[in-house]
Amino acid sequence: MAIAATAKLQEQFDAGLETRADFTIDQPRERYGAVDHAVWDQLYRRQMALLDGRACEAFIEGAQRIGLNVAHVPDFDAVSERLMAATGWRIVAVPGLVPDRIFFEHLANRRFPVTWWMRRPDQLDYLQEPDCFHDLFGHVPLLADPVFADAIHAYGRAALAVEDRALPLLARLYWYTVEFGLMRDADAKPGAAQGVKIYGAGIVSSKGESLYSVESAAPNRLAFDLDRVLRTRYRIDTFQKTYFVIDSFAQLFDALGAGIAARLADPEPLIAVEPHGAGDVLASDTVYTRGTREGWLADGDV
Structure with missing residues (x-):
């Protein structure tokens, strides 16, 4: 994007x-x-x-x-x-x-x-x-993959109807899913690679982030929630502070299509609130891994 x-x-x-x-x-x-x-x-x-x-x-x-x-x-x-x-x-x-x-x-x-x-x-x-x-x-x-392919198609169709002022919200969703998304690994052995698998393009194409995203103790790994992602800043200059973990591509399809179409029909409630920092962990989050924050920069979230 x-x-x-x-x-x-x-x-x-x-x-x-x-x-x-x-x-x-x-x-x-x-x-x-x-x-x-x-x-x-x-x-x-x-x-x-x-x-x-x-x-x-x-x-x-x-x-x-x-x-x-x-x-x-x-x-x-x-x-x-x-x-x-x-x-x-x-x-x-x-x-x-x-x-x-x-x-x-x-x-x-x-x-x-x-x-x-x-x-x-x-x-x-x-x-x-x-x-x-x-x-x-x-x-x-x-x-x-048919389900993932349909999810990206749905995202494109939904995004065309969104107001320009909501583009930062679309960017956050794309960033935390298509670019830097993780998914649960139902077959993972206890303690193996944090129980997640990579699917985001920014991770699979990077040697360093392929290792960091699934093996480092530094980042947060949180359960995916659409509203939470739409309100969360991200990093473009370093490895991510937080990765959001989907359960399946079916969940992604729902979020990238009907989910954003419904949430951004009137984007004002999401635009009006101050977004969360890239490394924030909220009381309402489902936390798979709370990061140690090692190596994090204090500023620079976008």
């Missing part, structure tokens, strides 16, 4: 690629060099090994089903063909972050925007904005 154009996006606009009104482009496969393909291969192999036992099975299965297990940057058309057969979704190439309303339009029409360019070798562990690996590896595998 985009908020504004960035310097990197402007760089892409200046690169001579034809960008359509909906921000889509044709994937410029001829612009990928040996380094780009090597970075994809390295990141894919590293993350899939790391996510074994940590990510939800739907993600692992989805990545293989749509053909991401190749030693080069995948062909978007080939991925789309497999994805269409699974859930009716396809991916579209974009130069980078796109405006919110255009992003929602794509989701509402079962199209997921994927940034075409790859990060550099010196950016394997951290990149300020989404690149091809984050978008394609992080987000797209779960779109092969």
Whole structure:
């Protein structure tokens, strides 16, 4: 979900690629060099090994089903063909972050925007904005799961009807679910990886946060509650202080569709109240893990 154009996006606009009104482009496969393909291969192999036992099975299965297990940057058309057969979704190439309303339009029409360019070798562990690996590896595998795919479609449709002043609320929901969500692991052994599995794209595409989110004692892990999430700030510069844990993708579907449509038909009650800090734990929360707060910054919540 985009908020504004960035310097990197402007760089892409200046690169001579034809960008359509909906921000889509044709994937410029001829612009990928040996380094780009090597970075994809390295990141894919590293993350899939790391996510074994940590990510939800739907993600692992989805990545293989749509053909991401190749030693080069995948062909978007080939991925789309497999994805269409699974859930009716396809991916579209974009130069980078796109405006919110255009992003929602794509989701509402079962199209997921994927940034075409790859990060550099010196950016394997951290990149300020989404690149091809984050978008394609992080987000797209779960779109092969019918319930998750329908949840993202419902989010796009509901978001189109929301007033601009409620966009920060939409951003919080997307951040704490699609980007940095965890789900309960019903089969977890006592004490194993905090009893949760990863599904959020910002986690699965990050080596550091893949480990931190499920194994560190520092963050809170709280049961997902829609109103609570809509009123909670988050971090864009560090690992999360709090992760919200869903029970299932069915719960996510309810929240991303009918849930926000009902809550944000009149967003004023949620906008008018002061949001909670990213690390707050409330008396009303269902707490799976109360964080030790080690390494937390005192300010910087957005």
